[in-house]
Each structure stands twice: as structure tokens, then as C-alpha cells.
Amino acid sequence: MTDPIATTVLKATGLHRTYRLGRVEVPVLRGVDLEVKEGEWLCVLGASGSGKSTLLHQLGDLDRPDRGAIAWRGRDLSDMRRRERETYRNRAVGFVFQSYHLMPELNVLENVMVASMVGHDPFAWRSMRSEAAHRAEELLDAFGLGHRFSHRPAELSGGERQRVAIARALVNGPDVVLADEPTGNLDVKTGEGILEVLTERHRLGLSIVMVTHDANIAARADRVVKMVDGAVVEDAQVAPEATH
Amino acid sequence: MYALLLAFRYLRTRLIPLVAIGAVALCVALVVVVVSIMSGFLHQMEQAGKTMIGDVVVTNGLRGLPDPEGFVAYLEENESIAAATPVVDTFATIRMPYDEVRGVQVWGIDPESFDEVTGFAQTLHWTPEGVGTDWSESDFRRDLPPELLERLANEGRAMARVEGDGTIRPGICLGLEISIANKRNKEGTYEPMNRWFMPNQEPIVLTTIPPDTISTTPEPVSIAFAPVNEFSSGLVLIDKERVFVPLAEARRMTNMTAAEEVDEEGVPTGNIFPARASKILVRGNGQTEQEVRDEVDAAYRDWAKQQGHPIRPLILRVQTWRENQASFLQPVENERELMRTLFSLVYLVCAGLVLAIFHAIVTEKTRDIGVLRALGATRPGIAMIFVQYGFVIGVLGAILGVLLGWGVVHNISLINQAIGDPPMAAVFVLGVVGVLGVWRFASGFRSGFLAPRVLGAALMVVGFGVGAAIWYVKANGLSRVIWDPAVYYFAEPPNRMDWWTALTTAIGAVIFSVVGAVFPAARAADVDPVEALRHD
Numbered sequence: 001m002t003d004p005i006a007t008t009v010l011k012a013t014g015l016h017r018t019y020r021l022g023r024v025e026v027p028v029l030r031g032v033d034l035e036v037k038e039g040e041w042l043c044v045l046g047a048s049g050s051g052k053s054t055l056l057h058q059l060g061d062l063d064r065p066d067r068g069a070i071a072w073r074g075r076d077l078s079d080m081r082r083r084e085r086e087t088y089r090n091r092a093v094g095f096v097f098q099s100y101h102l103m104p105e106l107n108v109l110e111n112v113m114v115a116s117m118v119g120h121d122p123f124a125w126r127s128m129r130s131e132a133a134h135r136a137e138e139l140l141d142a143f144g145l146g147h148r149f150s151h152r153p154a155e156l157s158g159g160e161r162q163r164v165a166i167a168r169a170l171v172n173g174p175d176v177v178l179a180d181e182p183t184g185n186l187d188v189k190t191g192e193g194i195l196e197v198l199t200e201r202h203r204l205g206l207s208i209v210m211v212t213h214d215a216n217i218a219a220r221a222d223r224v225v226k227m228v229d230g231a232v233v234e235d236a237q238v239a240p241e242a243t244h
Numbered sequence: 245m246y247a248l249l250l251a252f253r254y255l256r257t258r259l260i261p262l263v264a265i266g267a268v269a270l271c272v273a274l275v276v277v278v279v280s281i282m283s284g285f286l287h288q289m290e291q292a293g294k295t296m297i298g299d300v301v302v303t304n305g306l307r308g309l310p311d312p313e314g315f316v317a318y319l320e321e322n323e324s325i326a327a328a329t330p331v332v333d334t335f336a337t338i339r340m341p342y343d344e345v346r347g348v349q350v351w352g353i354d355p356e357s358f359d360e361v362t363g364f365a366q367t368l369h370w371t372p373e374g375v376g377t378d379w380s381e382s383d384f385r386r387d388l389p390p391e392l393l394e395r396l397a398n399e400g401r402a403m404a405r406v407e408g409d410g411t412i413r414p415g416i417c418l419g420l421e422i423s424i425a426n427k428r429n430k431e432g433t434y435e436p437m438n439r440w441f442m443p444n445q446e447p448i449v450l451t452t453i454p455p456d457t458i459s460t461t462p463e464p465v466s467i468a469f470a471p472v473n474e475f476s477s478g479l480v481l482i483d484k485e486r487v488f489v490p491l492a493e494a495r496r497m498t499n500m501t502a503a504e505e506v507d508e509e510g511v512p513t514g515n516i517f518p519a520r521a522s523k524i525l526v527r528g529n530g531q532t533e534q535e536v537r538d539e540v541d542a543a544y545r546d547w548a549k550q551q552g553h554p555i556r557p558l559i560l561r562v563q564t565w566r567e568n569q570a571s572f573l574q575p576v577e578n579e580r581e582l583m584r585t586l587f588s589l590v591y592l593v594c595a596g597l598v599l600a601i602f603h604a605i606v607t608e609k610t611r612d613i614g615v616l617r618a619l620g621a622t623r624p625g626i627a628m629i630f631v632q633y634g635f636v637i638g639v640l641g642a643i644l645g646v647l648l649g650w651g652v653v654h655n656i657s658l659i660n661q662a663i664g665d666p667p668m669a670a671v672f673v674l675g676v677v678g679v680l681g682v683w684r685f686a687s688g689f690r691s692g693f694l695a696p697r698v699l700g701a702a703l704m705v706v707g708f709g710v711g712a713a714i715w716y717v718k719a720n721g722l723s724r725v726i727w728d729p730a731v732y733y734f735a736e737p738p739n740r741m742d743w744w745t746a747l748t749t750a751i752g753a754v755i756f757s758v759v760g761a762v763f764p765a766a767r768a769a770d771v772d773p774v775e776a777l778r779h780d
Contacts, residue, residue: 062618062773083622090620097777101615105253117246118619125245168619 007073009175009207010036010059015068017054017230028054029065030230036176041198041208043218046227052211053180055227059209060093060178061085073175090119094169096179100161102153102168109149112136112167119172132171139167143197159190166197176207183217195220246616247625251633254609255640260601261633264757265641267597271590272645272746272753273652278587279745280653282580284738289576290566292479296486297565298329298361298525299533300540305559306455308332308500311518311551316357318547319526324539326529327360329353330521332494336452338487341445342424349486350450352494355403361527364488367475369420369434370443371397382429384436396443400473403490407470414493415472416448421484423474434476442471450489454499465497481572495519533564584745591756594641598634598760606630606768613768614776623769630768634761638754645753646746656737665723671711678707 017029028051036042036059044052057063058070061077070077072092077085094115102111116132117125125132140146143163153161162182169177179198183191199220202208210221218224219238226234255261302309309315312330319328332352339345359365370385372393385393399405403415420426423442426434447468454465469489477483495501500522505515528536541562548555566573606613613626652659662670681703688696717723 057774060618062777086620086622088620089618095618097615101611101618101777103250103612103615105250105257110249114246114249114616115619117249118616118621118625120245122245122248 007038008035009038009040009073010034010209011071011074012055012059013069013071015055015058015065015070017051017058017063017065028230029058029068031068032227032230032232034059034225034232034235036207036209038175039202039205039207040223041202041210041221042223042225043221044209044211044225044227045213045215045218046211047213050227051230052213052227054230056178056180056209056211059176060095061089087119090115091172092175094172094174094177096162096165096169096177096182098181098184100153100158100165100185102161102164104153107150107152108140108145108156108164109133109136111153111164112140112171115168115171136167136171139170140164143167157190158186159193162186162190162194163197166194166201170201170206174206176209177201179208179210181212182210183212183214191217246621247628247632250612250629251636254605254629254633255636258605260605261637264598264601264637265644268594268638268641268753268757269644269648271594272642272749273648275584275587275590275749276646276649276742276746277652277656279580279584279749280649280740280742281656281738282576282583283742283745284653284740286573286576286580287740288738289479289573290569292477292482294565295367296362296364296477296482297568298327298527299536299565300526300528301561301563301565301568302524302526302540302544303522303561303563305556307559308520308522309524310520310553312521312524314518314551315524315544315547319524319540319543322539322543324529324531324536325543326527327357328524328526329357329361330491331358331523331525332491332498332500332520333522334452334455334494334498336450336497338422339449339451340423341448344424346422348422348450350452350494350497351486351488352491352497353403353488354491355401355488358488358525359401361525364475365397365401367477368397368400368417369474369476370400370441371473373397380433382435383433384439384441387439396473399443399470400475403472403488405470405472413447413470414467414490416450416469417473417475417488418442418448418471419483419486420474420476421480422487426474442474445471447471450487450497452497454497467493467497469493491521495521498522533566537562537564537567588749588752591752594638594753595756595760598637598757599763602630602634602761602764603767605633606764606771609768610771610776613771614773614778617771617773618777626771627762627765627769630761630765631758634758634765635754637761638757641757642750642753646750649746650741653739653741656739660737666714666718668718671715671718674707674711674714676707678704678711681705681707 012032012034015029015032015034016027018025018027020026030051032051032055034042034055044055046052054063058065061070064078072088077088080088103114106114113132113136116128116136120128137146137149140149140163143166145160145163145167148156148160153164156164162185166177166182169179177198182198183194186194195217198206198208198210208221210217212218221238223235223237225232309330316328316330319325332350334350334352336348336350337345338348353364355364370388370393372390399415400417403417405413405415407413420434421428425436425440425442425445427437429435448471449466449468451464451466453462467489475483475488477486492501500520502519503517505513505517507513526536526540528539531539544560544562545555616626681700683700684696684703685700688694688698688700
């Protein structure tokens with residue numbers, strides 16, 4: 001359950017986004033307002049094509065709204081310079097994708113550490129390499145992958161890959177994890193394991209915005225936002241007995 | 245840091261970059277081999293040209309240089325001059341003992357001072373110096389008694405033969421390519437035909453028309469010489485045109501001997517015109533050839549002024565050996581530069597290859613690019629992955645290309661021989677390749693896959709086809725060595741690596757590999773992260 005007076009980490013106001021497919025304009029977001037509090041687990045529930053993934057990309061600054069604003073801890077992303085936005089993507093948010101998106105050429109440890117590497121120039125990286133490696137190893141150990149550091153993604157199961165992806169999202173200590181159907185490619189049991197990992201991190205204070213179309217998964221969240229045709233149609237706290 | 249890590253990982257885990265490295269290496273090796281061989285060829289020509297000239301040449305037109313011995317003595321007082329020698333240069337017909345008459349270039353020399361300037365004695369062919377050392381098994385000189393070789397060497401160095409009755413006959417030393425007695429074999433060494441050789445033959449007659457008598461009535465001059473030795477300058481062009489005779493005889497043939505002046509009525513005036521020479525060759529004492537040239541030029545002007553010899557500024561020439569040989573060396577140098585320029589086009593091939601390959605890699609790696617952007621990677625950071633990747637491919641390709649080029653240049657003789665006359669072992673190896681092709685083709689049929697069948701067919705064509713062609717060529721005696729020492733100026737193709745060209749080509753290949761990577765890198769940087777993450 002989220003503290004009602006907790007700080008707002010992310011705030012989206014009046015987001016609009018329209019894609020053009022040839023001559024046809026397809027409105028995907030139609031004035032979405034959303035607020036994510038510190039330590040809150042928010043699920044965005046909706047059918048395919050409802051705009052929930054686009055919303056996630058907007059929150060993660062992978063895409064920009066046509067209209068509207070996104071603020072991180074009160075600061076509008078559109079006011080940030082390019083370098084600051086890149087730092088925002090590297091440090092403030094962590095992405096978890098449905099298809100894991102691990103790099104096949106890197107081993108498990110490198111796949112996690114690459115997020116730290118990206119955020120530092122080569123000189124800075126030299127001085128903090130061991131610290132980053134230690135943090136990555138800690139996370140992987142915590143996720144039961146301590147024996148898999150040198151394995152390539154192709155040698156892992158789906159559940160293991162997703163845990164590596166979560167470790168990568170967490171290695172820089174973000175404010176919010178943006179998870180796009182993180183269990184979508186997994187069987188129920190493996191998916192349950194992934195949700196347990198996220199639940200554990202949420203208990204430690206991590207904010208999560210998770211996109212899903214599965215109401216059962218949404219029931220684990222503190223708050224559920226329902227989207228239909230690019231608009232929020234319902235924003236409700238989940239009853240405490242239903243969560244976790 | 246991630247850019248370098250990914251560049252190396254992409255390199256290690258994919259086949260296509262290896263193709264790019266191989267292509268860059270082949271391009272670099274191609275330039276290195278071609279330019280090195282051209283440079284080596286030029287170097288050999290320069291060395292051969294210099295061997296017979298010294299550092300500086302003084303000429304003074306048809307009239308020649310008066311009292312050259314006096315000038316040589318004056319010149320040798322100068323510490324920067326090691327040696328100098330007068331030469332009389334003319335053209336003559338030569339009558340060979342086997343009833344052939346042909347034109348030759350005659351150099352009248354003082355053997356001792358000429359040797360000091362040019363190392364002439366080292367070029368003599370019939371000498372005992374090589375006994376038991378570097379002569380090949382087939383070298384006829386092995387069969388000659390050392391005493392005979394010793395006598396021939398002495399006669400060659402003295403340019404004279406002492407006959408049985410004690411008379412001294414002027415000697416002639418012929419270029420090794422002049423006589424039909426010497427047959428150049430495929431190893432580039434010489435074998436006397438029917439085991440007879442020139443220094444053992446009958447006198448040779450040179451006939452010429454002294455150039456400055458043409459204005460009156462041309463009177464041919466003929467002199468018989470004893471063939472005392474033959475020389476090999478290392479340059480066939482010289483060896484098949486030039487003969488050396490004693491300076492005094494050459495002066496007689498060209499009317500360059502000392503003479504008394506006569507007045508209009510033909511009465512001697514008592515003034516003696518000193519003997520002349522067509523040119524004076526000078527060897528310096530360690531200075532650059534330009535420095536020696538300037539010293540000699542100043543010395544000649546001083547000396548001529550002292551002696552009262554007129555100087556004709558437009559006719560008198562004091563040149564370095566390189567300037568003197570410019571008409572001979574310049575075309576080769578120009579050809580080398582043309583080759584270098586034309587073959588530099590392979591840089592564009594490098595750039596094009598890297599561009600095409602990286603275009604494919606960027607497309608393949610689009611999703612990784614999206615992930616990296618999601619992790620906060622900057623656009624320049626993404627671009628740097630591919631630029632560094634291109635740089636690594638360029639560096640590895642360049643290093644490999646230089647090594648490959650060095651290997652080819654270093655073993656050019658062996659390669660030349662193997663291509664021209666491949667060993668039967670090559671037929672066997674190609675046969676094995678053909679059999680492997682049959683096996684692969686058959687296994688492709690069993691598995692139902694097309695790729696092994698295509699590979700098998702290719703191996704069969706290469707193995708059986710090329711093998712059969714080689715066998716046919718060998719069986720019918722059609723082998724032909726590309727660089728045939730019996731034909732070319734030099735016995736062996738040059739195998740001197742041009743390291744400067746190797747370095748510049750390698751740097752060029754790296755630069756153009758990076759240039760080829762820049763456009764795909766920029767395209768990667770521009771990839772929309774959302775689209776990239778959807779890319780499959």
C-alpha cells in the first residue's frame with residue numbers, strides 16, 4: 001500500500017501521441033494523466049493496442065509526446081538537455097522488456113554491467129568498474145544466478161533471462177522500473193517467480209510501473225490504471241487484501 | 245567503454261567481420277606486393293646503373309674532356325673525392341668469332357682506376373672467387389681449372405693478354421649477354437653452349453668511324469682485341485650492349501689521342517692538344533651524390549681555367565649518376581607511381597566493403613541499439629560502436645595484409661616458380677579437394693539440404709578442374725614461368741619489401757575502413773529506439 005503523502009516520482013500530464021501510418025493518423029494516447037509515487041507499484045492494464053506500451057515508452061523517454069508533459073521529481077523532461085535525458089534513462093528508470101532484450105554477444109554479468117558502462121565514460125568506468133561488478137554480482141546472486149555469470153543468454157532459460165534483464169534494470173539503482181509485460185513470454189510458474197523477484201524489490205521501496213493485460217498480475221499492484229483506446233478509464237487503488 | 249566491448253564481441257562472434265578483415269587484408273597485400281616489386285625492380289636498376297657509373301659523371305659533348313688524366317689527378321687531391329677515371333665512349337660494330345657482326349657500345353677504360361670508381365673487377369665473370377661458394381651445381385666455371393680462371397681474372401683486370409711469344413695484345417671484356425656462347429638458364433645463371441666460352445676464342449675485331457672525322461672523309465678504324473673476360477653488371481640491358489677495351493685503344497678508335505696542332509697549310513705549330521676522354525666518372529668519399537657533384541663541378545671550372553681549356557657552359561655537364569640515368573630510370577619510377585596511384589583505388593574497395601557489411605550488421609543489431617538507447621546510451625556512443633568496429637577491422641586487416649604482402653614479396657621466387665611450373669603434389673592435393681567435394685555433394689543429397697551440394701560442386705570444380713588443367717599443362721610441357729630469368733633484366737623477381745608503402749597503405753586502409761563505417765554508424769545512431777525495440 002502506498003503512502004498517500006509519498007513523493008511523486010513520475011508525473012504525466014495530458015499526454016497525447018499520434019502515429020502516422022502513411023496517410024492515416026492513429027491516435028495512441030489521448031490525454032493521459034498519471035502519477036507514480038515513490039515506492040508505489042502501479043499496473044497499467046489494458047487490451048492490446050490500448051496505448052499502454054506507448055505510455056511506458058513515454059515515461060521512459062524513449063518517445064516524446066505530441067502534447068502534454070512528463071515530470072521526474074518535479075522536473076519536466078522536455079526542459080532537460082539531451083545529456084540529462086540520457087542520464088535520466090540510465091539512472092532514474094530501468095526497463096524490463098517482454099522479450100528480455102539481452103545482448104547475445106555478452107555473458108550474463110556483462111549484460112548486467114553494460115547498463116553501468118553506458119552511464120560512464122571510459123576513464124570514469126575504470127575507477128568504478130569493480131564497484132559496478134560487485135553490484136551486478138550481488139543482484140544476480142540475489143536472483144539465484146550466481147553460478148551463471150559467464151553464461152551467454154542463449155544458454156539460459158526464459159525465466160533466467162528475464163531475471164538477468166531485471167538485474168540490468170536495477171543495477172544503476174533507479175527510482176522506477178518500467179516493465180512491459182515482463183511475464184508475457186513465460187509460463188505461469190516461471191512468471192510467478194519473476195513477479196516474486198519484483199515483489200521483493202518493491203518491498204525494499206522500488207517504484208514499479210508494469211504494463212500487463214493480465215488482471216491477476218495487476219491484482220498484485222498497489223494501484224491499477226485501466227486504459228482503453230489511449231485514455232485512462234479507471235484509476236483505482238487495489239484493496240490491501242488483494243495485494244501480494 | 246561499452247562501445248569497445250561490443251566492437252570486440254561483434255568481431256569475435258560473427259563470421260562476416262572476418263570476411264571484411266580478409267577483404268581489407270587482400271587489398272592491402274595487393275598494393276604492398278605490386279608496389280614493392282616495382283620498387284625492387286627500380287632499386288635493382290638503380291644499383292646496376294650505379295655499379296657501372298660511380299657517383300658523378302662529367303661530360304663535354306662530342307669533343308670530350310681534354311687532358312682527363314690531369315683533371316683526375318687534380319680532382320683526387322680533393323679529400324671529398326675517393327677516385328676518378330676517364331672513359332672514352334663510342335659505338336662500334338663487333339665481329340664475333342662465330343661470324344656475326346653486330347653493334348655494341350664501347351667503353352675505353354683504364355682498368356685500375358675504373359675499378360676504383362665502379363668496382364668493375366667484381367663484375368668479371370671468369371674469376372676463381374666463387375669457387376666452392378655460391379656457384380650453382382650446373383655452373384660451368386666449376387669445371388675449369390682454377391689456374392685458368394686465375395689467368396682470365398688477371399687478364400680481365402689488366403685488359404690485356406700476354407701471348408706465348410711475349411707480345412701484349414689489347415684485351416676486350418664483353419658483357420655476358422653479347423656472346424651467343426652464354427645461354428641464360430631458368431635459374432638466371434649462365435651456361436656456356438657446347439661448353440665453349442668466350443675468353444678462349446679467337447681475336448675479336450671492333451670497327452668504328454671516329455666521330456670528328458665525319459666532316460672530312462670518314463675513315464673506319466678497326467682493331468683486333470683478345471677476348472680476356474666477360475662481365476655481368478646485373479642489368480641485362482648493359483650486359484648485352486657494352487664492351488670494355490683499354491683506354492688507349494678506344495682513343496685510337498675515336499681520334500681522341502694527343503695530337504699536334506697544324507696551321508692552315510698543314511704545318512705543325514708545335515702546340516700539342518692533349519688526349520681526351522668522353523667522360524670522367526667520379527666516386528665520392530661518403531658525401532651525398534649532390535655534394536660530390538657540386539665539388540666536381542667547381543673543381544673542373546677551376547682546373548679548366550688554370551689550364552686554359554675553354555668551358556662551353558651549355559655542353560659541359562656534371563651530373564649525379566641518377567641524373568645521368570634519368571631517361572632510363574624515370575619511366576620506371578613514373579610507372580611505379582602510376583601503379584601506386586591506380587592501386588590506391590583499393591582503398592575505395594575497403595571503404596565500400598566495410599560500408600556494405602556494416603550496413604547489414606546495423607540492420608541485424610537494430611534491437612541491441614534500441615536496448616542501449618533505453619539504457620541511456622548517447623547517439624555518439626552508439627555511432628562509436630561501429631566506428632571503433634570499423635577501426636578494429638581496418639587495423640587487423642591492415643596488419644594481416646602487410647604480413648601477407650611481406651610473405652608474398654619475400655617468397656616471390658618460389659611463388660613465381662610454383663605458379664609457372666606447379667609441382668605434381670599440387671595435382672594430388674587438388675584431387676583430394678575434388679574427392680572431398682564428391683563426399684560433400686553426396687552428403688548433401690542424403691540430408692536433402694542444398695548448401696552442402698553447392699559447396700560440394702564448387703570443390704569438385706576447383707579440385708578436379710584446376711587439377712586436370714595443371715596435369716595437362718605439365719604433361720604437354722606447357723609450363724611457363726611468369727618471371728622468366730632467361731627473358732627479364734634480372735635473374736630473380738625483386739623480393740625487397742617496400743616498408744614505406746606498406747605503412748602508408750596500412751594507414752590508408754585503416755582510415756578508409758573507418759570512413760566506410762561512418763555512414764552505417766550514423767544510421768545506427770539515428771535509429772528510433774522504440775522502432776528498434778520492436779525490430780525482430
